[in-house]
Amino acid sequence: SSELTQPPSVSVSPGQTARIACSGDALTKQYAFWYQQKPGQAPLLLIYRDIERPSGLPDRFSGSSSGTTATLAIGAVQAEDEADYYCQSADSGGSGFVVFGGGTKLIVL
Amino acid sequence: QVQLQESGPGLVKPSETLSLTCSVPGGSVIGYHWSWIRQPPGKGLKWLGDIFYTGSTKYEPTLKSRVTISVDLSENQVFLRLGSVTALDTARYFCARGPAHVVVAPAVPHYESWGQGILVTVSS
Numbered sequence: 001s002s003e004l005t006q007p008p009s010v011s012v013s014p015g016q017t018a019r020i021a022c023s024g025d026a027l028t029k030q031y032a033f034w035y036q037q038k039p040g041q042a043p044l045l046l047i048y049r050d051i052e053r054p055s056g057l058p059d060r061f062s063g064s065s066s067g068t069t070a071t072l073a074i075g076a077v078q079a080e081d082e083a084d085y086y087c088q089s090a091d092s093g094g095s096g097f098v099v100f101g102g103g104t105k106l107i108v109l
Numbered sequence: 110q111v112q113l114q115e116s117g118p119g120l121v122k123p124s125e126t127l128s129l130t131c132s133v134p135g136g137s138v139i140g141y142h143w144s145w146i147r148q149p150p151g152k153g154l155k156w157l158g159d160i161f162y163t164g165s166t167k168y169e170p171t172l173k174s175r176v177t178i179s180v181d182l183s184e185n186q187v188f189l190r191l192g193s194v195t196a197l198d199t200a201r202y203f204c205a206r207g208p209a210h211v212v213v214a215p216a217v218p219h220y221e222s223w224g225q226g227i228l229v230t231v232s233s
Contacts, residue, residue, distance in 0.1 A: 029215070030215060030216065030217070033219040033220075035154075037154075042203060042223035042224065042226055043203075043223055044223075045219065045220060048221075054221060084153075088154075088217075088219060090214075090215055090216065091215075095170075095215065096213070096215050096217055097156070097167065098144065098159065098217045099217075100146075100153060100154040100155065
């Protein structure tokens with residue numbers, strides 16, 4: 001089992017906002033990072049240090065974090081956003097091991 | 110964005126050692142963290158370990174006894190060795206580049222650049 005918990009799937013209609021949560025004790029002290037992965041592709045970094053966006057990424061993607069939960073929000077969802085989304089952070093024991101959430105499948109209805 | 114390219118055998122026999130190479134054509138391994146991350150078919154991502162270009166390593170605890178990550182600065186390559194493989198080690202293996210500064214525990218690196226991955230099947 002992962003130290004970071006994500007819902008297996010989130011469904012949203014086109015044009016609406018999707019929110020994907022990631023829960024874990026380490027998030028109270030460590031940053032969350034978010035990745036998008038489409039079938040057959042490598043993961044793509046969406047958010048780093050809880051809220052920062054890599055240059056060139058649409059501002060429809062945003063991150064937030066409070067307590068033990070980090071959240072990825074995708075505004076004005078498009079069909080092309082259908083993908084798997086993974087959060088990443090550190091182990092809760094403070095050893096500096098990388099941990100990934102189990103992933104969330106975003107379904108665009 | 111830097112290009113990363115994984116290479117190695119796509120088929121490994123049980124109990125043998127899986128060996129992969131990550132090449133950075135046109136780039137340099139110097140200054141960065143480098144990690145190996147794998148993904149079994151239809152499943153999620155699992156971090157295997159990390160190396161800073163100076164040679165300092167960190168490994169996932171449950172795999173630590175079987176994993177070795179190393180770097181060749183002159184060849185701009187990062188290596189993964191995973192010993193005593195079983196069918197559970199069948200996965201796509203990704204090489205990923207972390208930040209251009211040392212990351213000290215309890216903090217962890219994140220990954221802006223990834224290779225396309227290489228599918229490795231463990232089977233006799």
